[in-house]
Amino acid sequence: MKKRNVFIIILIIASIISVMLGAQDFSLKKALVIGSADNQLLIYSRIPRLLAVLVTGAGLSISGKIMQTMTGNRFVSPTTAGTMEWCKFGILLSILFFGGQSMMMKMMFAFIIALLGSLLFVQLLQRIPLKSPVMVPLIGLMLGNVVSSLTAYVAFQYDLVQNISSWLQGNFSLVVKGRYELLYLGIPFVILAYLYAKKFTIAGMGESFAKNLGLNYKFITIVGFVIVAFLASIITVSVGSIAFLGLIIPNIISIYFGDDLKHTLFDTALLGGIFLLFCDILSRIIVYPYEVSVSVIVSVLGGAIFLFLLFQKNKEGGTV
Amino acid sequence: MIKTRGLSKVYGNKKVVDDISITLPKNKLIAFVGSNGAGKSTLLSLIGRTLDRSSGDCYIDEKEVKDWNSRELAKRLSILSQTNHLNIRLTVHELVQFGRFPYSQGRLTKEDEKKVSEAISYMGMDALKDRYLDELSGGQRQMAYIAMLLAQDTEYVFLDEPLNNLDMKHSVQIMKILTKMVKELGKTVMVVIHDINFVSCYADYIIAMKDGEIVANGPSDEVMKPQMLEKVFGMEIKVEQFGGNNICLYYT
Amino acid sequence: MRVKSLSKEKRSILILILIVAILTSLFLFLGLTGKNINYFFPRRLRKVLAVFLASYCVGYSSVSFQTITNNKILTPSIIGLDSLYLFLQTIIVFFFGNAGVSKLTGLPNYLLSIGLMVLCSFFLFFGMFKGNSKNLYFMVLAGTIFGGLFSGLASFMQVLMDPNEFSLVQGKMFASFNQMNTDLLSISIVIVAVIAFLARRDFSKLNALGLGQAQAISLGVPYRRTVFRTLMYIAILTAVSTALVGPITFLGILVVSIARNLVSTYRHEIRVPIAVLLGALALLGGLLFVERILHHSTQISVVINFIGGCYFIYLVLKEGKS
Numbered sequence: 083m084k085k086r087n088v089f090i091i092i093l094i095i096a097s098i099i100s101v102m103l104g105a106q107d108f109s110l111k112k113a114l115v116i117g118s119a120d121n122q123l124l125i126y127s128r129i130p131r132l133l134a135v136l137v138t139g140a141g142l143s144i145s146g147k148i149m150q151t152m153t154g155n156r157f158v159s160p161t162t163a164g165t166m167e168w169c170k171f172g173i174l175l176s177i178l179f180f181g182g183q184s185m186m187m188k189m190m191f192a193f194i195i196a197l198l199g200s201l202l203f204v205q206l207l208q209r210i211p212l213k214s215p216v217m218v219p220l221i222g223l224m225l226g227n228v229v230s231s232l233t234a235y236v237a238f239q240y241d242l243v244q245n246i247s248s249w250l251q252g253n254f255s256l257v258v259k260g261r262y263e264l265l266y267l268g269i270p271f272v273i274l275a276y277l278y279a280k281k282f283t284i285a286g287m288g289e290s291f292a293k294n295l296g297l298n299y300k301f302i303t304i305v306g307f308v309i310v311a312f313l314a315s316i317i318t319v320s321v322g323s324i325a326f327l328g329l330i331i332p333n334i335i336s337i338y339f340g341d342d343l344k345h346t347l348f349d350t351a352l353l354g355g356i357f358l359l360f361c362d363i364l365s366r367i368i369v370y371p372y373e374v375s376v377s378v379i380v381s382v383l384g385g386a387i388f389l390f391l392l393f394q395k396n397k398e399g400g401t402v
Numbered sequence: 403m404i405k406t407r408g409l410s411k412v413y414g415n416k417k418v419v420d421d422i423s424i425t426l427p428k429n430k431l432i433a434f435v436g437s438n439g440a441g442k443s444t445l446l447s448l449i450g451r452t453l454d455r456s457s458g459d460c461y462i463d464e465k466e467v468k469d470w471n472s473r474e475l476a477k478r479l480s481i482l483s484q485t486n487h488l489n490i491r492l493t494v495h496e497l498v499q500f501g502r503f504p505y506s507q508g509r510l511t512k513e514d515e516k517k518v519s520e521a522i523s524y525m526g527m528d529a530l531k532d533r534y535l536d537e538l539s540g541g542q543r544q545m546a547y548i549a550m551l552l553a554q555d556t557e558y559v560f561l562d563e564p565l566n567n568l569d570m571k572h573s574v575q576i577m578k579i580l581t582k583m584v585k586e587l588g589k590t591v592m593v594v595i596h597d598i599n600f601v602s603c604y605a606d607y608i609i610a611m612k613d614g615e616i617v618a619n620g621p622s623d624e625v626m627k628p629q630m631l632e633k634v635f636g637m638e639i640k641v642e643q644f645g646g647n648n649i650c651l652y653y654t
Numbered sequence: 655m656r657v658k659s660l661s662k663e664k665r666s667i668l669i670l671i672l673i674v675a676i677l678t679s680l681f682l683f684l685g686l687t688g689k690n691i692n693y694f695f696p697r698r699l700r701k702v703l704a705v706f707l708a709s710y711c712v713g714y715s716s717v718s719f720q721t722i723t724n725n726k727i728l729t730p731s732i733i734g735l736d737s738l739y740l741f742l743q744t745i746i747v748f749f750f751g752n753a754g755v756s757k758l759t760g761l762p763n764y765l766l767s768i769g770l771m772v773l774c775s776f777f778l779f780f781g782m783f784k785g786n787s788k789n790l791y792f793m794v795l796a797g798t799i800f801g802g803l804f805s806g807l808a809s810f811m812q813v814l815m816d817p818n819e820f821s822l823v824q825g826k827m828f829a830s831f832n833q834m835n836t837d838l839l840s841i842s843i844v845i846v847a848v849i850a851f852l853a854r855r856d857f858s859k860l861n862a863l864g865l866g867q868a869q870a871i872s873l874g875v876p877y878r879r880t881v882f883r884t885l886m887y888i889a890i891l892t893a894v895s896t897a898l899v900g901p902i903t904f905l906g907i908l909v910v911s912i913a914r915n916l917v918s919t920y921r922h923e924i925r926v927p928i929a930v931l932l933g934a935l936a937l938l939g940g941l942l943f944v945e946r947i948l949h950h951s952t953q954i955s956v957v958i959n960f961i962g963g964c965y966f967i968y969l970v971l972k973e974g975k976s
Contacts, residue, residue: 206967210971221967227904228964238956239951379806380806381805381806452867452872472874472875476872477874481868489724489726503875504873554872
């Protein structure tokens with residue numbers, strides 16, 4: 083409980099910093115006066131950005147954690163299992179058929195394609211004999227690779243390459259009121275994840291183990307991947323994809339809090355939000371007043387922290 | 403002759419092998435016994451130079467292991483490690499050919515080929531010569547590895563739990579061959595074995611370990627005594643004579 | 655070593671050589687006329703040479719890397735070595751670029767990058783192989799993160815750079831199949847030839863390493879020295895191939911897996927040539943496909959990733975059935 087309180091305090095401080103930060107002069111005192119320019123800035127730009135960052139961070143971390151729990155593999159995440167690639171392919175299809183206007187349409191396509199992709203991934207996993215821990219993510223990476231080359235090819239044919247590269251890297255600088263509300267749709271799915279947490283943990287111990295406890299293994303797997311695909315698709319559509327977040331956060335949580343999803347889901351979401359917020363703040367101040375892509379900060383900072391933990395753990399002689 | 407002085411292996415704060423000084427007799431079947439984690443396999447790997455020691459010295463034929471040329475040492479001492487999972491597909495014959503590596507570096511002479519066939523025949527594996535290792539049973543695979551050691555033709559042969567996961571028939575077969583290697587070929591064979599009765603029936607000399615230290619060492623008959631065994635394993639073990647062998651009873 | 659299996663292996667090699675020869679001549683001579691021969695031929699020849707060099711680099715590195723790490727899945731590019739090279743190049747331009755950009759883009763940059771590459775991979779491997787990190791899981795995880803970390807750092811430094819300066823060097827530094835860096839061809843040929851000569855002498859030791867670390871030591875292979883030497887060769891060759899044709903992440907895993915599927919032998923004398931030939935086949939075939947059939951409507955990496963990925967998944971599934 084103690085660590086969690088620390089997390090919450092850090093989150094609040096980081097949120098205030100995030101809201102204060104920006105190219106335009108801004109004072110928190112003035113912003114509280116309704117109708118003032120600062121107030122407008124707060125409502126239309128700063129708060130939406132803060133919320134988008136938090137929901138993205140939490141959503142990707144939770145997705146990663148669910149996938150890792152269910153596959154029993156610490157290496158699986160929305161990026162390493164190709165979920166993000168499927169989302170991009172879905173968005174491409176939506177643009178091809180319905181134009182690039184409707185966010186809702188893009189989201190639907192991304193969701194359906196990502197879900198199909200995830201189910202294909204699970205099907206493939208069941209067909210490989212030796213589920214060596216490295217093989218699982220490798221198949222995910224390969225599958226994602228195939229899909230992304232397909233996306234690249236189609237996009238090139240229809241002159242949509244520019245369009246694609248904008249989803250390649252996550253970007254919060256374009257988030258304003260009216261452009262991020264889709265992310266709220268993720269909240270019921272996060273609650274669903276919480277309700278199913280215990281079952282995901284059991285499913286992760288294997289099909290026969292789950293059946294032995296009287297659980298409907300197939301149904302739980304599908305629920306899990308529906309949640310993951312949905313969170314991934316709303317995030318990709320609203321802010322783009324951010325690699326590694328879904329891999330790093332759950333692993334850090336697992337090192338310090340263990341693997342029972344029911345107990346760690348909230349911490350995972352919290353840490354994901356804090357971490358992404360921190361990266362976002364950094365990305366805004368590091369070459370102030372310009373912004374660095376937040377994905378870059380995530381992969382550098384997250385990568386460094388994660389490697390440090392990994393090597394520490396390895397030195398102690400524990401298994402990763 | 404193999405001699406160690408203050409040999410230690412430390413992982414973090416844990417001393418897995420703690421300051422061991424010992425001289426091993428020649429031309430004997432020497433068994434290392436002890437509970438899980440007593441440090442038997444580690445000691446074997448340290449002497450067999452597949453694991454780096456933390457401190458101490460180790461001499462093979464009066465020469466420090468570190469001063470040996472690795473190729474020359476491979477003609478004196480061979481070791482079979484416990485895990486033998488292979489990522490490559492090999493036939494029995496190809497595996498045994500590797501035993502000649504120290505002599506020919508992969509370019510086999512007629513003489514080498516002769517030694518390889520002899521080793522395969524010695525193990526009675528002629529019929530399985532061209533089969534792939536992954537098509538064999540665990541016992542047959544272990545026999546193939548021992549054939550490789552035979553082809554390597556070293557005076558000292560180390561085996562780390564060669565009976566692991568084997569059925570009774572293969573276990574007895576392997577122990578008999580190891581005995582033969584000592585008696586007929588004049589080798590010194592050192593094995594880690596968990597089954598105390600196999601040790602009792604086949605080993606000439608026993609080194610018993612506990613918590614990284616040697617607690618007993620001497621000819622089999624001297625070590626196979628209830629007080630000794632209780633000290634080593636921390637449980638009551640009865641020793642009965644049966645057909646000229648000491649048999650340990652510890653099931654109840 | 656067995657006569658019967660050798661002939662089958664030799665046959666595979668011969669067939670591959672034949673296919674590569676056909677592809678090479680198609681690539682060189684297709685559409686060549688008396689008028690354009692002076693323009694096209696030397697350019698195509700340089701491209702073919704670059705492809706061959708890259709194939710050797712990728713083929714040798716991937717096969718030997720899998721042997722020394724004792725796994726079937728990792729390749730140098732999967733653990734991020736080519737990202738490391740790109741990162742090092744960016745650093746060089748970042749720190750030394752201001753004074754004389756032109757001076758540090760050609761040969762000096764190349765040699766400096768290779769030197770740094772050897773140094774960095776030494777520390778990287780040292781960290782990864784230390785302790786009880788026989789743990790493959792740990793290595794893949796660390797490697798992938800390293801890859802992301804390096805490319806993240808590279809793009810971060812690029813952001814910090816003056817955009818003009820960056821775009822000036824970008825074309826020269828970051829090669830791709832559309833833009834092979836043929837200026838470095840002659841020095842690369844020398845480097846690869848030397849390494850190939852040295853590496854060949856270690857093939858028999860690598861064969862023994864296939865039995866695992868302990869067994870190889872027992873057979874008298876100087877384990878540490880051999881592994882270290884091989885890793886240095888891999889670092890240099892990865893630098894060469896990345897400099898010439900840019901990163902080709904999945905080619906390595908593709909050629910090793912197919913090579914293993916084609917002939918099941920532990921012998922590097924066979925495995926390396928087959929992987930190299932397969933690499934040349936994939937690259938030349940890919941280039942021809944993209945240039946002649948798709949009329950440059952996509953990049954070769956897209957084609958290789960697509961076909962390679964599908965084939966890899968097929969291989970895994972096939973292995974599951976048997």
